[in-house]
Amino acid sequence: MMLAPAGAGASVDPESALHAYARARLADGEGALGMAVENYRNALRQDPARIEIARRSYVQGLESGDRALALRSAALLDGAGMMPRDGTLLLIGEALARRDWGGASALVDRMTGEGNFAFLAPIVRSWIALGEGRYAPPVIEPKDRFAALGARYVDEHAALQTIMKGDVQAAVPMIRRALAVRGRDGGPLRIAFAAQLAGKGAKAEALMLLPVGDPDFATARSDIGKGRVPSASITPAQGYARLLARMAIDLATDPAGATLGLRLVRMATFADPDGAEGHILTARLLTGQEHGAAAAAVARNVGPKSWFAPFARAELVDALAQAGDKEGALSLARAQAAEPGAAPERQVRLGRLLADQRDFDGAAAAFRTAQAGFADGKVPWTLLLFEGSALEQGKRWAEARKVLEQAAIIAPDEPMVLNYLGYAQIERRQNVDAALALIKKASALRPDDPTIADSLGWAQFVTGDVDSALPSLERAAVGAPADATINEHLGDALWTAGRRYEARYAWEAASVYAEGEIAARLAAKRREGLTPEYAAP
Incomplete structure (x- = not known):
């Protein structure tokens, strides 16, 4: 724990800071955010001088969304x-929320000196200027070594500020560039731009951003058509919150950046507590880190009448599924997929949930419906793979093979x-030579993938090349030591090669994670060795 008691040999009160800290760490390790933050709060209150407590409390305060704990720990x-x-970013948000423009400016200077987030400075300074009553849109200096990072975010903020100034036509190309950066994940940004445009009376320009017939945008289109549009401009704190949220979601695309991403998006919700996009993205990142219950609670912060509600409900589906509420997730996913004009993403979400529930026929049907959403006929290979997988698992191999071959x-x-x-063909002992060639090509394209290494090794084993199979399967087991299938394959190959002791060891490793028929088969092999009736499929 890296935390020493106050004095050597001192007795410790059960309610001491040390015990509260220990309970917090245990809860933290189990993913119990609520219990962890409560105990960090208690530990920090009892012994604010312990830096380790403050450090952990800072992280937990951010990740759990406890603004007071995060700020106290940061201080x-x-x-x-x-x-x-990243604590400087937290403090900048607080200064902007207080409308302390001088304090915010000083903190931006500090951020620039620290270096890590200096590329954000032009954008943050532009919002400070707006708070001071000046229009000074962000400009990224091309010669700056981090110009490419800042350029990824600048158009969104320049567009919003230009709209607020009233120059809609000048904002339009900036809007296009900002949406192009976000790609398919730009739905909420479209709504945000449309809200600001409609608020300035640019109704036609606002509606052009919102696809006709798409239920994700139906409420926004209806309200704009009826003249029900937001009137408030974006505050500097809200603009800053948008910046942090965008950066958070970009960081989280890399597993190594997921934790920092969650901290930044929580800071965004502190700066803009009512901002729907911040809650939507927070829910997504919490789900990604297996905090489904917390993610569901955050997603529900977006009200049903909000223009952003469809996007929040999509995150709620994933959060409920991750939290174990499969029926709740499935019910909501069905409702979203049944709406007229539902986008392919909704059908895919439903299909994956159905597949998890082993309703493979329903999953395949959902994936086919998703394919129908591509009017140009250019169906993504991923949808064909999803459908083929569902058909194959649903024991409809002839249909599955046609779909997979099309993919x-x-x-x-x-x-x-x-x-x-x-x-799939190797498992069925069909076209084994052609199937082996496919897997060899896959392995050459992705040599470090343990799943493909296992497929290659098993295909080599099935075709009688045990000597080649063993290195492939051993490499697969090193890459995925907790995979029951890989370890069983390795055990079968080792036994065939005469390495009986090692084979039983591999089967033992496989049995730790195996269930049902696989577990029974492994138990029999450990007792009796490999026989034709106990061979892996």
């Missing part, structure tokens, strides 16, 4: 000269497609 760390660099035609160099089609 203690700052006083000790040990505040994390392979569309994406002849996609390892996931090649591997699935090849392995």
Whole structure:
């Protein structure tokens, strides 16, 4: 824990800071956010001088959304000269929320000096200027070594500020560039721009941003058509919150940045507590870190009449599923998928939930419906792979094979497609030479993937090349030591190669994670060895 008691040999009161801290760490490790934050709060109150408590309380305060705990911890760390660099971002948000433009400006200077987030400075300063009554849109200096980072965010903020100034035509190209950066994930941003445009009387320009017939935008289109539009301009704190939220979601695309991303998006909700986009993105990142219950609570902060409600409900589906409420998630996913004009994403979400519930026929039907949403006929290979997988697992192999072969035609160099089609045939001992060739190609394209290495090794084993199979399967087991299938395959190959002791060890490793028929088969192999009736499929 890296936390020493106040004095050597001192007796510890059960309610001491140390015990509260220990309880907090245990709860933290179990993913119990509520219990963890309560105990961090108690530990910090009882012993605010302990830097380790303050450090952990700071992180937990941010990740759990406890603004007071995060700020108190940040103040203690700052006083000790040990505040994390992202703490400056937290303090900037607080200064902007207080309308303390001078304090915010000084903190931006500090952020620039610290270096980590200096590329944000032009955008933050533009919002400070707006708070002071000046229009000074953000400009990224091309020669700045971090110009590319700042350029990713600048158009959104320049567009919003230009709209607020009343120059709609000048904002239009900025809006287009900002939406292009966000790609398919730009739905909420479309609504945000439309709200500001409609608020300035640019009704036609606002409606052009919102696709006709798409239920994600139906409420916004209806309200704009009836003249029910927001009147308030974006405050500097809200603009800053948008900046943090955008950066958070970009960071979270890399698993290594997920934790920092969650901290930043929580800071966004502190700066703009009522901002729907901040809650939507917070829910997404919480779900991604397996805090489904907390994510569901955050997603519900977006009211049913909000223009952003459809996007919040999509995150709620994923959160409920992650939290174990499969029926609740499925019910909501069905309702969203049944709405007229539902986008393919809704059908895919439903299909994946149905597949998790082992309703493979329903899943395949949902994936086919998603494909129908591509009017140009350019169906993504991913949807074909989803459908083929559902059909194959639903024991409709003849249909599955046709769909998977179609996917392979569309994406002849996609390892996931090649591997699935090849392995499914190896399992059935069909076209084994052609199937092995598919898997070899997949392995060459993605040599470090343990799943593909397993497919390759098993295909080599099935075709009688045990000597080649063993290195492939051993590499797969190193890459995915908790995979029951990989370890069983390795055990079967080891036994066939005469390495009986090692084979039983591999089967033992597989049995730790196996269930049902697989567990029974492994138990029999450990007792009696490999026989034809106990061979892996």
